Amino acid sequence: MHSVDQAIARLLATVQPIADVEQLGIDQCCGAVLAKRLVSGVNVPPADNSAMDGYALRHDSWHHADTPIPVSQRVPAGAVAEKLAPGTAARIFTGAEIPPDADTVVIQENCSEIDGSVLIKKMPEKGANIRPRAQDVAKGQVVLEAGRRLRPQETGLLASLGMATVPACRRLRVAVLSNGSELVEPGEPVAGGQIYNSNRYLLNALLRGWGFEVMDLGIVRDDPAEIQQLLGETAGKADVIVSSGGVSVGEEDHIRNVVAGLGALELWKVSIKPGKPFAFGHVCGTPFLGLPGNPASVLVTALIVARPYLWSLQGMSNTEVQPMQVRATFSRKAPSRTEYLRVRHSPKGLEIYPSQSSGILFSSVWGNGLAVQPEGHEIHKGDTIDFLPYALLL
């Protein structure tokens, strides 16, 4: 039996991250993984600028509230400021460049302008209301390391450096396969013994939400010839194959033998609930992940075990997620495998869905995250336990 950490570590040890680099437009890069370390070629902002509408001057030009100071120029945002004439002030606006030789901006609420001169009622301290050059980013600064996933704020920051394109890792191509003769697609009639296929749509949505390209292989029956043909065609076209169901030791579970025949397959027992059986191998060199068949098991193993592996393949340097510490409103006896409990974080704390069966997907629809109960650990009502909001995993 592998611990969850051991299973993840074994997967990560095999990772060959995507080496293809694409130049994405700055408006298309959010969600992608940065392929190279980025060093800023510019200062942000490029020059001292005004934080407020007001008047810019040398601090030592001001002596008294009743002494008018001539206004020698007007600097709206976007204009080039001229060197400040000695003893004068510049009318200035938010975002406008500070004229050379000015060192302070007085907000307009403390000034009155009459006949081309300004009276300054209250002088702030030297340097006030100026955003200094390079306050945000300095030229030559390492802004982002390779392997960072770009969020809206990184996108904005790279734009502020003037970058029109961003070097990103090519999107990971994930083939998705639902295994089982009992499966019927939504919208079709369901006969005796059959159920609707949910794993396909769950996995497609999850993988697309992560920004991966999905090669949707649909349903494959419990038929070795069909499985072999499909997997053989897919290997080499996808970066990784993810299947749900059909990977067990039973005589109706054919994926195992087919994958082993085309490459290699290991069946792991992972100390995870829901989950436990997890298959890992390759089909003609293309990595293969075999998730369980029950929908709650698919969700949990995809989020906890497959996620760090797939993101590492995609080129992300740090795939760890830091749990939150939240108080449990429930007690629970020690499990023999580490349980990822479907819970809801509410102002009361963590509430647990009454049934934690692996067949119940509704538990995850009801809740907003997973609480971690390590094997052998009891939970007592009021204990602070690890909580992984789905938002951190999805």
Add this chain to the structure above:
Amino acid sequence: MHSVDQAIARLLATVQPIADVEQLGIDQCCGAVLAKRLVSGVNVPPADNSAMDGYALRHDSWHHADTPIPVSQRVPAGAVAEKLAPGTAARIFTGAEIPPDADTVVIQENCSEIDGSVLIKKMPEKGANIRPRAQDVAKGQVVLEAGRRLRPQETGLLASLGMATVPACRRLRVAVLSNGSELVEPGEPVAGGQIYNSNRYLLNALLRGWGFEVMDLGIVRDDPAEIQQLLGETAGKADVIVSSGGVSVGEEDHIRNVVAGLGALELWKVSIKPGKPFAFGHVCGTPFLGLPGNPASVLVTALIVARPYLWSLQGMSNTEVQPMQVRATFSRKAPSRTEYLRVRHSPKGLEIYPSQSSGILFSSVWGNGLAVQPEGHEIHKGDTIDFLPYALLL
């Protein structure tokens, strides 16, 4: 001065949610907001089925480990099971329908089959290894209320009900405008007094990440005629207009007068830092949100103030985000406005970025969320404070 909650409440009071309903394919609905309450038309699973590979029988057919029981049928997953002949067992596989009159499944590890009969070494309790009909969802059950945003697990659940299409609210159409004569687009040369436009890319990425359709209006100069033409053309085509910068009381801030002339505009002071000035109104009936111009202010006001409003427009019924409670590794004196501190949640607790200036976007690149410091509240190192991971807001 509005509190943040008051500002949000005033915005929400005006919301007319999207009324257009689209039928989205089950494979395209993730991320959308459900337009109607959904009631399940089926049981999931539709019939009792086996949780394991093994043998199904009546519990009272078994008397002794040495008494062979004839195997009368074989039920792979997807097949129709026949009524179990009295005194016999059915070979059964995971996911296969339980034959009528069988009430227990014995796992194959506890059985041996010889000459068409099975010896059961160890009989589990009655009902073992059977997943009951409707365990996940019962026919007639309200599965999801209107206004829920669909995640991968909802997508999977709706597929399991056999739904090929899902009624969703039409995607919100958001027009985005960057205001300021100092702005230059990334990739272009930057002259004296100019800076690169980052808010456009920050906002586009944020809004697209939320699944909205972005009408990108680019940069508008500080020129009333230009602003008036652009806003006039946009009203009626977008569901809402979001601008950054240029909405203040200064003589170079023209948006205010133009919007007021075409509709109405209120300038609010909101007790939020970074942020404070926030404009709300409409352009010929199309709602208008005026965010500040500094990038960190844009990020924070978009996530905290605009987010609940935009998602309510999109049809989401509950836009509240529940903060996490995390220990601060820093002390901070009481602010006069509620501060959304750019922090990093690490195993040590919450670390704060050294500069919290509204001009510094890097603080949000460095971190993974916002800590909330209410106005008038000191933070002492070791205090447990409210933390909003970006993942819950993005």
